[in-house]
Amino acid sequence: MSGALKDAIRVERPAKTLRELALxxxxxxxxxxxxxxxxxxxxRDLCAQLGVSRTVVREVLRHLESEGxxxxxxxxxxxxxxxxIEEAKQIYEIRGALEGMAARLCAERRSPEIVAALEESLAGIRNSYRDNDMSAVLTNTSSFYHTLFTMVDRNVAWGVVNLLTVRINHLRSMTIKTxxxxxxxxxxxSKIVDAIRRGDGEGAYQAAMDHVAAASAIAEAVLSAKKPAD
Amino acid sequence: MSGALKDAIRVERPAKTLRELALxxxxxxxxxxxxxxxxxxxxRDLCAQLGVSRTVVREVLRHLESEGxxxxxxxxxxxxxxxxIEEAKQIYEIRGALEGMAARLCAERRSPEIVAALEESLAGIRNSYRDNDMSAVLTNTSSFYHTLFTMVDRNVAWGVVNLLTVRINHLRSMTIKTxxxxxxxxxxxSKIVDAIRRGDGEGAYQAAMDHVAAASAIAEAVLSAKKPAD
DNA sequence: AATCGTATTATGGCGTACCAGATACTGTAG
DNA sequence: CTACAGTATCTGGTACGCCATAATACGATT
Incomplete structure (x- = not known):
């Protein structure tokens, strides 16, 4: 059996370890x-709730700790x-820098496939908003940026953005409800997509920055309105 | 006792857990x-070498896993x-974006203290090069960027940069030997510092980008020259 | 009654022992 | 010499126990 094919029939295993599931x-x-x-x-409470041993729980906690x-x-x-709030603003700022970078790269590549993929995600977001399905809005937004990064092979930056995004997730779910x-x-x-379509790197960069800046502003408003009431 | 002062006399403890030491x-x-x-x-080998139990070793491994x-x-x-090599290039690219961002912020703040702190680190780097102490070059370079980020209160971005940097550390130690x-x-x-001194945000951004771009180029050369010989 | 010391409890930190399943290695029988 | 079975190795996971520390409750002393 010669290498390239042997993966094709490979029996797909759950492969997820208990630890990953718990995580x-x-x-x-x-x-x-x-x-x-x-x-x-x-x-020990988590052990009971998750139904796993303390070893696993501790590893999970360590992992989440390093995720912030x-x-x-x-x-x-x-x-x-x-x-x-300060940390949240910083996270938005970093996302702006990285998403702007990715958007610029997408624009410079001038590939119709990228535009098509982005528009598909964008349509998904519009539909989700129309259906008032906020959870779907989040996942579609995520997939929009996922394509933005992966279409230009920036999986590391995507990983960073993802890592940061989980930390502000409850903020996200509040901002999109605005x-x-x-x-x-x-x-x-859509302005980002437009700029990418015309191959306008600088414009795409700016549009991406503007988008997160807007999100950041909303988040700040939401957060500062909420903290005192705490 | 009124809040702000109570930390002043706080007795500090070793506080390092075995796990952190092992990590x-x-x-x-x-x-x-x-x-x-x-x-x-x-x-189990690590247990023996570190002199700690498997519990600790496993948590350490999980942690390092999430660090990449x-x-x-x-x-x-x-x-x-x-x-x-692809991943290394991406890491350098991200560092460029973030360090450029930080440099721009430093320039826009127009604070003499920032310039002074940066020049001190820079002097340290020059001295280390003169003394041929490569390990000191690395730590001083690190401290240069540390001030670049922390002087404008960008500790999250600094954390990200740090996280990424450890992954390319052996590359760094090769590039600086060039x-x-x-x-x-x-x-x-020094071009970065100059731009910051004149309050030239765009110039500082570009200078920072140029610096990592140069490092990236060297790293790529080093890496592609080495892999085939592997 | 206020304060001080002590017992108890909750919890994390750490270690050990054990088992199951996957993989790599090895020796033997055909 | 090959195929196969057995074995060693290692991770994934579990259970349990011990110790140190922090907080709390409680009781004694002045």
């Missing part, structure tokens, strides 16, 4: 608010990381 | 080449991550 569960639980920022994450989703208080143990966002969001994204 | 050890061992890319990291220093082959276990680098490197960095 996803806990991350999701944090991201979608089941665990609130500041909540303590007691190892969990903070570890010395002698007190892990808690869900608090997101302060009234004007349902109109302005897709509009700004 | 640093292993990371350093990978970064400075004691473990080579592709080497298997057998858990260690890769995990399913059912075969962890190995030291291989750095392919003949011309000892002259051109500091020269390019």
């Amino acid at each position: 996803d569960k806990v991350r999701e639980a944090i991201v979608n608010g089941y665990f609130r920022p500041g909540d303590r994450l007691v190892e 989703l969990v903070a570890n208080l010395p002698n007190k143990g892990p808690i869900v990381a608090q997101l302060d 009234e004007r966002r349902s109109i302005e969001g897709p509009l700004q994204m | 640093d050890k292993v990371r350093e061992a990978i970064v400075n080449g004691y473990f080579r890319p592709g080497d298997r990291l057998v858990e 220093l260690v890769a995990n082959l399913p059912n075969k276990g962890p190995i030291v991550a291989q750095l392919d 003949e011309r680098r000892s002259i051109e490197g500091p020269l390019q960095m």
Whole structure:
């Protein structure tokens, strides 16, 4: 049997280790608010809730810690990381720089496939907004940026953006619910696509920056309006 | 006792857990080449070498995995991550974008303190080159960028850059050994400082981009010259 | 009654032992 | 000399136990 083909019939295994499953569960639980920022994450409780051993739980906590989703208080143990407004702004800023970079690269490549793929994602976002399916808005937005990065083979930058994005996920879900966002969001994204279509690197860069800047502004408003009420 | 002062007399403790110590050890061992890319990291061997239990070793390996220093082959276990040239280029590119951003912010702030701090680091680099102390070159370079980011309160971006940098550390130690680098490197960095001094945001951005672009080019040359000989 | 010391509890940090499943290695029988 | 079975190796995962520390509750002493 010669190399290239032997993968074709390879039996697909679950392949996910228990640890990875647990990791996803806990991350999701944090991201979608089941665990609130500041909540303590007691190892033995998590063992019970997840139905896995402490070893696995601890590895998961370590992993989330290095993702910035969990903070570890010395002698007190892990808690869900608090997101302060300053940090959130920085994350948006970084995303702007990287997404702008990717957008510029897409524009410079002048490939119709990229434009097509982006427009498909964009259509998905519009549909999700129309259907009021906010969770779908998030995943489609994610896929929009995913294509933006991967079409120009920037998987590392995409990884970084992803890593940062989970930390502000609850902010994201709040910003997209803002009234004007349902109109302005897709509009700004279509400006990115337009610039890419005309091969306007600088324009694409600016449009991408503008989009996250807008998101950042909304997030800041939301966050500063909420913290005092805490 | 009123809040702001109570930290002043706080007694500080060692606070480092065994896990953190082990993490640093292993990371350093990978970064400075004691473990080579592709080497298997057998858990029980590490236990013996580090003198700690498997629990700790496993958590450390998970952590390094999420840092990208260690890769995990399913059912075969962890190995030291291989750095392919494509990934290295992407990392340099991201650093360029972020360091350029930070440099621009520094320039726009027009603060003499920033310039002073940067020049001090730069002097340190020059001295280290003069003394042929390559390890000191690396730490001083690191401190140069550290000030670049932290002086404008961009600690998140600094974290990202740091995370990425460890992955290309052996490349860094090769690029700085290049003949011309000892002259051109500091020269390019002084251009960044100059632009910041004149408050030229765009110039600082470009200078920072140029610097990493040069590093990237050298790294690519080094890497592609070495891989075939492998 | 206020304060101080002590016991208890909760929890993380760490270690050990064990088992199951996958893989790599090896020696032997045909 | 090959095929196959057995074995060693290693990770993935689990269970359990011990110790240190922090917080809290409680009780004693002045």
